[in-house]
Amino acid sequence: MTALAKKPVGIMISGRGSNMQALIAAAQDPNYPARIVQVISNRPAAPGLELARAAGIPAQAIDHKAYPDRESFESDVSAAMHRAGVEIIAQAGFMRILTAGFVQEWAGRMINIHPSLLPLFPGLHTHRRALDAGVKIHGCSVHFVSEGVDQGALIGQAAVAVHPADTADALAARVLQAEHKLYPRCLALVCRSDVVLTADGARLPPGTENDAMLINPN
Numbered sequence: 001m002t003a004l005a006k007k008p009v010g011i012m013i014s015g016r017g018s019n020m021q022a023l024i025a026a027a028q029d030p031n032y033p034a035r036i037v038q039v040i041s042n043r044p045a046a047p048g049l050e051l052a053r054a055a056g057i058p059a060q061a062i063d064h065k066a067y068p069d070r071e072s073f074e075s076d077v078s079a080a081m082h083r084a085g086v087e088i089i090a091q092a093g094f095m096r097i098l099t100a101g102f103v104q105e106w107a108g109r110m111i112n113i114h115p116s117l118l119p120l121f122p123g124l125h126t127h128r129r130a131l132d133a134g135v136k137i138h139g140c141s142v143h144f145v146s147e148g149v150d151q152g153a154l155i156g157q158a159a160v161a162v163h164p165a166d167t168a169d170a171l172a173a174r175v176l177q178a179e180h181k182l183y184p185r186c187l188a189l190v191c192r193s194d195v196v197l198t199a200d201g202a203r204l205p206p207g208t209e210n211d212a213m214l215i216n217p218n
């Protein structure tokens, strides 16, 4: 039997790294179509860097503050990803806005997870805003990264019921659990080319059910 071809994936983080850990854990399964070959943080103090190293993944800080502009920072990020052989980038709590040049270089090969049901609540403080808006269903989305922040083609979404007594923190914690399930599924779809970015959005092959892209409240 031939071994599964695992796509080399690089992860970009800025902080805690719990979604990164979910991807690393998923990739330990021999049948998972990705191996995590590099983690890069723009913040040297990101706790996720140590977590990645503890899991045996090369992890590097590329401090954006050490660069005069976004382009030079991104050029070093791209170079490090290429050196590691990365073919697909997963952003997991990466908190820098990217230039059009970087986005275009990785177009169709770079995905992100966002803690809301996009296109609702792009940007920050999504859980507080969801509570303030009174929505009954909240959740998270994985999407291809495009030039508009949190606007790229959707790959998958997980819905989470909002409870009447929810605080933003309580809701965030439940959404985060859904993120940890959704992100590995969506990365697998992209690595298998079961989802590709087209001019019309993220597309499944004709005749394919899209259940793998959706997680509903139980």
Ligand code: GRF
Pocket: 013, 015, 016, 017, 018, 019, 020, 092, 093, 094, 113, 114, 115, 140, 176, 179
């Ligand atoms: C997650 O909620 C993710 O959706 C958002 O930033 C947070 C990162 O958390 N983009 P972690 O670093 O993965 O724990």
